[in-house]
Amino acid sequence: MRAASWAPLSAAERAVAIEVLTHGPVSRSEIARKLNLSAGSLTRLTKPLIESGLLVEDAVVTAPSAPPAPPPPAPSSRQGRPSQPLDVVADSRFFAGFKITEDTVYGVVTDLRSTVVAAREAPLRTREPSAVAALLHALASDFAAGFPRLAGIGVGLGGHVVGPERMVTSPYLGWEAVPFPDLLEGRTELPVVVENDVAALVESEAWFGAGRGLERFAVLTIGAGIGYGLVIGGRLVRSADDGHGIGRRWIINPNGPLTPDGDRGSAVALLTIPSIRYQVAAATGRPHTYEEILELAAKADPLAARVIDEAGRALGTVVAQIANFAMPQKILLAGEGVGLVEVAGEAIGEAIAANRHPLAEPVALETKISDFNDWARGAAVLAIQTFVLGRPKTAP
CATH class of the missing domain: 3.30.420.40 (ATPase, nucleotide binding domain)
Structure with missing residues (x-):
């Protein structure tokens, strides 16, 4: 049997549902404020969501040791429901x-x-x-x-x-x-x-993670490839180019390394795990894991340090370009390759500064090492x- 669905929702119902799902339990007054709704409109929108089982009203629990409640206030002329928190049942x-x-x-x-x-x-x-x-x-x-x-x-x-x-x-x-x-x-x-x-x-990050509640949010992933996503107005920007990749022809340094994947000096050639491993193997004649290369670079091994330093400067350049053109409130670096940030942090910072206006706001950068789960x-x-x-x- 096909699973039940709460859809379709109206645009206004959808906004309420997302607000509670991603931020709940949240009071009605807070929802109304964030979505610019009147108390009456919010009551009208939440009623079918509660009846469908999407939302629940949090009961106000009084601790056993609490003192007796004061007498209720005189009736108010305000309309709408009390500011009772709304939530979803996660399980x-x-x-x-x-x-x-x-x-x-x-x-x-x-x-x-x-x-x-x-x-x-x-x-x-x-x-x-x-x-x-x-x-x-x-x-x-x-x-x-x-x-x-x-x-x-x-x-x-x-x-x-x-x-x-x-x-x-x-x-x-x-x-x-x-x-x-x-x-x-x-x-x-x-x-x-x-x-x-x-x-x-x-x-996932826009709804439940680093980008939750942000209007402009970018994600850059480095690992087997280069990935990029941009959220504007709380929604992922979509295009017919999705899934084709952006790194192969994103030229960072036209005099940079030539690898089997991507044009010379491209983001892919400089930043991806296979390309970094290829550069080190071509110079040493033997394979190294990505973790071994990072460890060697941290110990100032000349060859590994040069490759990782160049990758760090490339990453800083890409981050600065994203900040310059997309103007996100935050950029999240994710993927299996972001261990680079810990080893090449100084080079990354120098490249960001070199590619940003001196009076520009600091780039809000967050790093998350992502496994396949x-x-x-x-x-x-x-x-x-x-x-x-x-x-x-x-x-x-």
């Missing part, structure tokens, strides 16, 4: 999120507020779409056995989704226009949303959004 529904890499599937279960309550991973032995759908179905079935109120599934991967048919194209998986959401829905009988993994992570959690947030708001519109 009323659960959501599965999956991150698909080239060789592994990472899965998590979250509650309605995106708190991870279970996690699993499984090797990806084949990238054939129906086999991948079967693997995710098996994982989702295991999750549903422990969390019977599983309400939806989100999937994040390196690629993009096109058109109302929700066709998935992923160079990493060798997919071209694959109807993967339909393949998985047919097996699980649950709503499925598939999205570019960076977009899923940005949505964080990416899977982002996919689960897509399922939460779909459950609350209905299916998102895909890029043209």
